[in-house]
Amino acid sequence: MIEPIFLLEAAVNGILLSGVLALLALGLNLIFGVVDIVWIAYVDLVMVCMYLVYFLVMVYGWPLWLAGLGSLALGALLGLGVHLLIITPILGSAPVNQLLATGGLLFFLQSFATFLWTTDHKTVRLALPILEVGGMFLSFVRLIAFVISLLAMLGLWVFLRRTYIGTAIRAVSQDREAMALMGANPQYVYLVTSAIGGAMAGLAGALLVIQYSVHPFFGAAFGPLTFMICVLGGLGNMVGAFVAAVVMSEIISIGGVVISTEMGYVIAFVVFIVMMFVRPGGLLVRRG
Amino acid sequence: MLAVKGLTKHFGGFAALTAVSFEVNDGEILGLIGPNGSGKTTAFNCISGALPCTAGSIRFRGEEIAGLTPDAICHRGIARTFQIPRPFRKLSILENVAVAAHFGAARRADAAEARRRAREILVTVGLPADGLASTALLGAAGLKKLELARALATGPRLLLADESLGGLDPTEMTTAAELLRRIRGELGVTIVWVEHIMATLMRVVDRVVVLDHGEKIAEGTPLDVAEDPRVVEAYLGERIVLT
Numbered sequence: 001m002i003e004p005i006f007l008l009e010a011a012v013n014g015i016l017l018s019g020v021l022a023l024l025a026l027g028l029n030l031i032f033g034v035v036d037i038v039w040i041a042y043v044d045l046v047m048v049c050m051y052l053v054y055f056l057v058m059v060y061g062w063p064l065w066l067a068g069l070g071s072l073a074l075g076a077l078l079g080l081g082v083h084l085l086i087i088t089p090i091l092g093s094a095p096v097n098q099l100l101a102t103g104g105l106l107f108f109l110q111s112f113a114t115f116l117w118t119t120d121h122k123t124v125r126l127a128l129p130i131l132e133v134g135g136m137f138l139s140f141v142r143l144i145a146f147v148i149s150l151l152a153m154l155g156l157w158v159f160l161r162r163t164y165i166g167t168a169i170r171a172v173s174q175d176r177e178a179m180a181l182m183g184a185n186p187q188y189v190y191l192v193t194s195a196i197g198g199a200m201a202g203l204a205g206a207l208l209v210i211q212y213s214v215h216p217f218f219g220a221a222f223g224p225l226t227f228m229i230c231v232l233g234g235l236g237n238m239v240g241a242f243v244a245a246v247v248m249s250e251i252i253s254i255g256g257v258v259i260s261t262e263m264g265y266v267i268a269f270v271v272f273i274v275m276m277f278v279r280p281g282g283l284l285v286r287r288g
Numbered sequence: 289m290l291a292v293k294g295l296t297k298h299f300g301g302f303a304a305l306t307a308v309s310f311e312v313n314d315g316e317i318l319g320l321i322g323p324n325g326s327g328k329t330t331a332f333n334c335i336s337g338a339l340p341c342t343a344g345s346i347r348f349r350g351e352e353i354a355g356l357t358p359d360a361i362c363h364r365g366i367a368r369t370f371q372i373p374r375p376f377r378k379l380s381i382l383e384n385v386a387v388a389a390h391f392g393a394a395r396r397a398d399a400a401e402a403r404r405r406a407r408e409i410l411v412t413v414g415l416p417a418d419g420l421a422s423t424a425l426l427g428a429a430g431l432k433k434l435e436l437a438r439a440l441a442t443g444p445r446l447l448l449a450d451e452s453l454g455g456l457d458p459t460e461m462t463t464a465a466e467l468l469r470r471i472r473g474e475l476g477v478t479i480v481w482v483e484h485i486m487a488t489l490m491r492v493v494d495r496v497v498v499l500d501h502g503e504k505i506a507e508g509t510p511l512d513v514a515e516d517p518r519v520v521e522a523y524l525g526e527r528i529v530l531t
Contacts, residue, residue, distance in 0.1 A: 164390040164399060167383055171376040178374045181336055183362035183392035183442050 006257055009136040014253030015246065016142040019149030020207050022245035024222070025229040026153060026238055027200030031079075033173040033236035034193040037087055037098045041106035042201060043226050044219035045078045048109060049205030054122045054214055064126070068206035072199050079198015083191055106219060113216035121213040145207040152203055153242070156196070169193055173236060228272045234282020244283055248272075289314045289478050290335070290366075290446055295344035297330050297502075304330040305502045307344070312446065317472055317479045319489050319510070322499035323522055328482040329371060331499070332448045336368045337361040348446070363394050367444035371451040371482075373431035375423045375438075382406055382419040384434060385441045392442025406441055412474075413437045413467060429460040433467070440471065446478045447471065453485045461485060465492050490514070498522065 028042045039045075049071040056067035082105065090101050128140045160166040172179045172189050180186050212218070229248055233240030248268050255264030275283070290312040297305040305327045312318050320328050333339040335346055337358040346354040353361050376384050385406035390397050397405065410417035413433040415426075426434060432452055439447055449468060453461045465488045471477050483489040490496070490510040498506040498513055500522040506513050513519055 164387060164402065167379060167387045168391060170378055171384075171387055174376050174378060175374050177338060177358070178370070178376075179387075179391075180358040181338065181362055181368055182388040182438060183359050184387075185357070185359045 002258060005135050007254065009138070010254045010257035011250060012136060012138060013142065014250040016138070016146040017253060018246040018249035019146035020204055020211075021225065021229055021249055022242045023149040023152055023200055023204045023207070024226045025233065025241040025245055026156065027197040027204070028226060029230050029233070029236055029238060029241050030156070030169075030200075031193055031197040032230070034169055035083070035087060035091075035190050037091075038102065038227075038235075039082065039197075040099060040102040040223075041082075041109055041219070042197075043223035044106050044109040045075065045082070045198065045201045046205040046208065046222070047113060047214060047216065047218040048078065049075050049202045050209040050214040050218065051113065051117060051122070053206050053209045054124055057124050058122075064124075064206075064210070068203070071206040072202040075202020075205065076195045076199040079194040079196070079201070080191060082198070083194035087190075087194070088187075106223075110216050110219065117216065119216055121215045123213040124209050126210055139211075141210050145211060148203070148207060152200065156200070157238075159196075165189070165192055225268075228269070232272060232275055232283055234284055237282055237284060240282050240284040247283070289349060290480070291345075291347040292331075292335070293345045293347070295331065295334060295346065296342045297327075297334055297339065298342045303502050305334070305341075305499075308499065308502070308504050310497045310504060310507060312478060312480055315472065315476065315478055316494040317468065317481060317492055319493035319496040320480055320482045320499065321484075321486065321489065321496060322505075325501075326499040326522075327502040328499055329450060330502075332368055332450055332480075332482065335361075336366060336448060359391075362392050362442055362444075365394070365443070365445035366448065367392070367439035367442045367446070368448035369432075369435035369439050369450055369452065371454060373435045375426075375431060375434050377423055379423070380419060381415055381421045381423055381426070381434060382410065382417060384423065385409055385437045388438040389441035389443075394443065402441075405443075406437075409437045409440050412440070412470075428455040429464070432456065432464060436467065436471070440475065440477070444477055446480070449479055449481045451483055452481070453483055453488060461488050465489075468492060 024043065024046065028039060032038050052074050053067045053071045056062040056070055057064055086101055086105060090098050126141060131138045131140050131143070160170055168179060168184045168189050169192065172186065176186055179189070225248065229244045230241055232248065233242070233244035251268045251271055252264040255267040293309045295305055295308045308327070308331065320331065322328055330339065334341040337356055341354055344354065345352060348364060348366060351364070353364060379387065386402050389405045390402035407417040413436050415430060415433050415437060423434065436452065452464050452468065456464060468479060468481065469492055472479055481489060481493060493510060495508065496510055496513045497504060498519050505518045505522060506516045
C-alpha cells in the first residue's frame with residue numbers, strides 16, 4: 001500500500017504539470033478555433049523554442065528570464081511564419097491537405113533539428129531547490145512553470161475579453177463570414193491569432209526546457225498528449241482544454257506513482273479512448 | 289448611389305443571376321423581390337463581396353467594388369443583414385455591436401468611441417444597451433434588431449436588409465418596417481430591402497425591382513409592379529394585394 005503522502009504529492013505534482021499542458025492546449029485550441037486548421041506541428045515549434053532557450057542560456061550565458069522572452073518572441077515569429085508560408089496557401093483546401101501540410105512541417109522540423117543539433121538530449125541545468133511542504137517534496141521549477149502558465153492564460157483571457165481584436169478573435173471563431181462583413185480583415189485576425197498561439201508555444205518551450213531535456217523528437221513525446229487534451233476538452237473550447245489538462249496530468253502523475261510512469265501514460269490514453277466513446281464532443285459537452 | 293450592371297453569378301452550371309442591372313438612388317428604399325430561388329440573396333452576396341460574381345460591374349458612389357473583399361466593401365459604406373440572424377452567441381449584445389462599430393468604420397473607431405456608438409444604435413433599434421445582456425435573451429424580433437444594429441454600427445451609407453420581417457408576428461412586422469423607415473429618415477441610410485412579406489414591403493418602399501429565375505423581370509413603383517403581368521405570372525397567378 002502506498003502511503004497517502006505520496007499520493008498527495010503525486011496529485012500536487014499533477015496539478016503543477018497541468019499548467020504547461022493547458023497552456024499548450026490553449027494555444028493550439030485558439031488557432032484551431034479561429035483558423036479552423038489543426039497545427040499538427042505545434043509542439044515541434046515548442047521544441048525549436050526549447051533549443052533557442054538552451055543555446056541562449058547554456059552557450060551564450062543569457063539570464064533565463066531574458067532567454068524566455070526571446071523564446072516568446074521566436075514563438076510569435078514562427079507562428080506568423082507558419083501562417084503566412086504554410087497555412088495561407090491552403091486555407092480553402094480539403095482538410096486532409098491541411099493535415100498533410102502541417103504534418104509535413106512536423107517531419108521537416110524534426111529532421112532539421114536532428115541535422116543541426118543531433119539527437120543528443122540537451123538540458124538546461126538550473127540550481128533551483130526542491131521544496132519541502134508538509135512532508136511533500138515539490139519541484140520549485142515546476143511551481144514557477146505552473147504559476148507563469150496560469151498568468152499567461154489569465155493574460156490571454158483578459159486579452160480576449162477586453163480588447164477589440166480579442167473580441168474579433170472570439171467572433172471569428174463563431175462566424176468568420178459575418179465578421180468580415182463587419183469590416184474586420186480575416187487575414188489580420190488570423191495573423192494576430194497565429195502570433196499569439198506561437199508566442200504561447202514559445203513560452204511553453206521556455207517553461208518545458210527547465211523541466212525536461214530537449215531533443216528533436218520532443219514534439220513526438222508531448223504532441224499526442226497536447227492533442228488529446230484539446231480533443232478531450234472539446235476542440236476550440238478553452239475552459240474544456242484547461243479541465244482536460246488537469247484530468248490528464250493527474251492520471252499520468254498518480255498512475256505514475258501507484259504503478260509506473262509508463263503505465264500512467266497507458267492509463268491516460270485508455271481513458272482518452274473511452275471518453276471519446278462516452279463524450280465524443282469533449283468533457284464539457286453533453287451528448288445531444 | 290449603387291449601379292449594378294450585367295451582374296451574373298453561376299454556381300457550376302447553374303445560373304443564379306443572369307445579367308441583372310438596376311440602380312439605387314441616394315436616400316431611397318428599394319424593394320428587391322421575387323419568388324424563392326430567384327437570386328435575391330445571391331445578389332446581396334455579390335454586392336457585399338461574400339461571393340465573387342462571375343461577370344458584371346457593381347459601382348458604388350462612382351467606384352467599382354466588384355472583386356473587393358467583404359471588409360473593404362464594408363469600409364466603403366455598404367452593410368448587410370442576414371436572413372437568418374447570425375449573432376456572435378458568445379459575445380454580449382453590446383459586444384456584438386461594438387465590435388462592428390470598431391472594425392466597420394472607414395476610420396477605425398477607438399474603444400470608447402465604438403462603445404458609445406454601439407450604445408446609441410442599440411437605443412435606436414430598441415435593444416438593451418447595458419453591456420451585460422446576452423444574446424440568449426433575444427427572440428426572433430430581438431435577433432432581427434441585433435442584425436440591423438450590427439449593420440448600422442459599421443456606419444453604412446447603403447444597407448442591404450435581407451428579410452428583416454421573416455418569422456415576426458404582425459405587430460413586430462409593423463415595428464420593424466417602421467424601424468427601416470426611421471433608419472432612412474433619421475440616419476440618412478439608403479436601403480435595399482429583400483422581403484417575402486409583400487404587403488408590408490410595398491407600403492414602405494419607393495421603388496421595386498423584381499427578380500425571377502435570376503433575371504430582372506420588372507422595375508417600378510409598387511403600384512406599377514403589382515399590375516405587371518410578368519410579375520403576376522412569376523408569383524403563380526397570386527396577385528400581390530396592396531393594402
